[in-house]
Amino acid sequence: MITHSSLDTIQPEAFHGAPQLRSIKLSSNSLSVFPLGVFSEQSELEQLQLDGNQIASVSSELFEAVVNLTELNLSKNRISQLDGNVFQRLTKLNYLNLAENQLRNLPGNLFHNLRELKSLVLSSNQLETLESGSFDHLSNLLVLMLQKNQIREIPPRLFWHLPSLLTLSMSSNRLRYLPGESFYYLPNLTKLTLYKNPLITLPDQLMGRMPRLQELYLYETNLSTVPWNLFANMTNLRTINLHFNVRLTSLPKSLFCCLPNLKKLSLKNNNLRELDQELFSNLINLQILMLNENKLESLPSAIFRNTSRLEMLDLNHNHLRYLPGDVFAHARALKDLFLSGNKWNCDCSIMGIAEWIRENPKLIRDLDKGITCYEPYQLENHQLQSLTYEELRCGVFQTTFMTTSAITTGATPTTSTLQLSTARRTSTLSTSTMTTPTTTSTFSTPPYLLSPTPDHIYVKRTNVPVFYETIVLDNGPEIVHNNHYNGWVYLWTVPSTGPYSGFMMALYIVLLVTGVVLIVASLHALYRLHKAVLMLGKVTVGDNLMARRVRSFKVKL
Structure with missing residues (x-):
């Protein structure tokens, strides 16, 4: 192990004479080039860590002799391209880390011989696409890390041949759409991350049966809603992080239909x-x-x-x-x-x-x-x-209610006390004396509609915070008018606050002023008419007098 040094050169025979080596760790140095035969005698080598160097290219001949290698770490280098056969002889490899390089694409057959591979880390590169069939031979793969790339799209069925996969990370890419059935045939998946992708929509058929999935991360996307069956095949989910989606305005009512084991649900910072x-x-x-x-x-x-x-x-x-x-x-x-x-x-x-x-x-x-x-x-x-x-001002609102019998018979109104049943939101008030046709009751909030009958008075209310046993209905500032129709008493109210309060009150005042103006105008018109009639009467009387005088004069003549 030689790490965190200024080492920048290794001689071709540096490890000759040490065939027993099982692990070589040369992390965080300044190495940029490796002689082709430098590991030619290390056939027993199992662990090779070359991360944190300046490696720009890797030849397939470098790994020809290390056929028993199980762990290879090439992360944090400057590798921009790999030959398709560079890992061809590493058939026992379990762990391959290529993260934090400059890879833009991968040959379709790059991993075909790595049938024992369990962890593949490709995060923090510049990958834009993935070829169809890239992971078809990795039937034992448990972890696949593809986050922090530039992937814009993935081919259909890319993950269909990964039946053992436990963790799949596709976060922090540029995915806007996903092909239908992208995550089918992943029965052992326990963690899936899709966050920080500009996803616009998700297909209705996206997730296959995932009975072991426990964590799902789907945040910082451009989704406005999600399919109702998105989680339907994830009955063992423990955590859902569906947050920081600033365009997410609605959720289907059946979205969480099939998650009896869910313990944490984050919907914060949505819309x-x-x-x-x-x-x-x-x-x-x-x-x-x-x-x-x-x-x-x-x-x-x-x-x-x-x-x-x-x-x-x-x-x-x-x-x-x-x-x-x-x-x-x-x-x-x-x-x-x-x-x-x-x-x-x-x-x-x-x-x-x-x-x-x-x-x-x-x-x-x-x-x-x-x-x-x-x-x-x-x-x-x-x-x-x-x-x-x-x-x-929720205490007292006063009004008078006429029962059907009072309206039809014209009986004299009297007051009685009503008892309210606290067990029902639409309550029945029974009068203490049913001979009284008019009733005064008390409510903590004004009712919207009252329907009296000879035996009961029914009260309908919404958003009533508390029911008390005795209620009195008094006149309050919100009740502006009431009228009777077919035995019902309608209360016309104006809310004391809210967007329509000022408008309704102003309209009420305008109508009131208009009524007063019309009444004054009518009175003035009647006054003018009366004067005109009086003057007409005087003219008629004068004409009659003159006529009588003319007739009298004729008689004298």
Whole structure:
């Protein structure tokens, strides 16, 4: 072993007289040329390490005598080209490292005699293409490293003859497309990396049966979506890294259908805007889920219903405006939750999650960074966990409801108290005295529609954070009008915040002012008409008087 020296020359007979040598290590020197017969007596040599030198070319005669060689390392040199028969006699070779050279292409038959090869490292070269059939004779290969090249395309069926392969790395190349069925017949593969490729689309039939695959890395691509069956044949996957895909906006709801053993799923730093409630329904063993740095505005309430073993969930730096109050109800194993950096809209719909945060502060790992309101402006930077119904004006909204019997009979309205069943989201309110045709009730948020009947009043609401046993419905600033039709009471409301609030309120004011102007104009017109009628009446009376005087005068004559 001679390493990290200034050695730049080896004499042709340097190793003669030492046929017993099993290992020669000449790494990290300044060697550029090897005499052709320098290893001619080393027939027992098993390990030859020439990495980290200045070697520019390698002759096939250099390795003619080392027929028992099992490990050859030529990495970190300046090799730009290899003859097709350079490794022809190395039939026992197990490990070949050609990484960090300047190879642009490889002869199609370069590895055909290396039937015992188990590890082939070709990373960090300048390879642009790979010839069809290049790996057809490597049936015992376990590791194939092709990352950090310039590969733009691969031929179909390139990997079909590698049944023993455990690790395949194609990351950091220039692949935009992959042929269909590229990764078929790889039943023993345990790790696959495709990250840092400008992939635009993936074919529907890409992955074959891989029952042993545990790690898949597919990040930093140009994918906008992925096929629904991408992971369907990978039932033993433990880790999926599908992150840093800035154009990935959607995921098929059946994408993770067949991954009962998945423990870590990273979807961070994508461009996801919404997630289907069934997306994670089959990930029963999921422990780590990273959804941070996306553009999610909310999540379905049932999205985590089957992830009872989820321990870590990262949702920070999304566009979350609200979350259902029961969204984490089934994540009983949750220990680390991250929620900061979102755009929480602090209206009445936020109270459910605000109360959950208040009750589970130890689960929120970034609570000290501030989980605060983004809008409305008067509540900006207000802590979610300290919000109250009074602050959001969710307490009292008052209105009067006429039952069907009251509408038809014209009975006198009276007030009664209603009890709300807390077990149902569409609730039935039973009156304390059903002889009263009109009812006043209390709600923490205004209902959208109320339908009274002689026996019950039905209330429909959405995003109600909490149901209380006694509810009163009072008039609030959001209710601007109500009317009755066929026994139903319709409430016309204007949200206190949001993009349409100002417009709707301005429209309401304009309509109100227009109505007042029309009324004033009508009154003015009536006044003018009245004056005209009076004047017409005076003219008529004068004409009648003159006529009588003329007749009287004629009689006298």
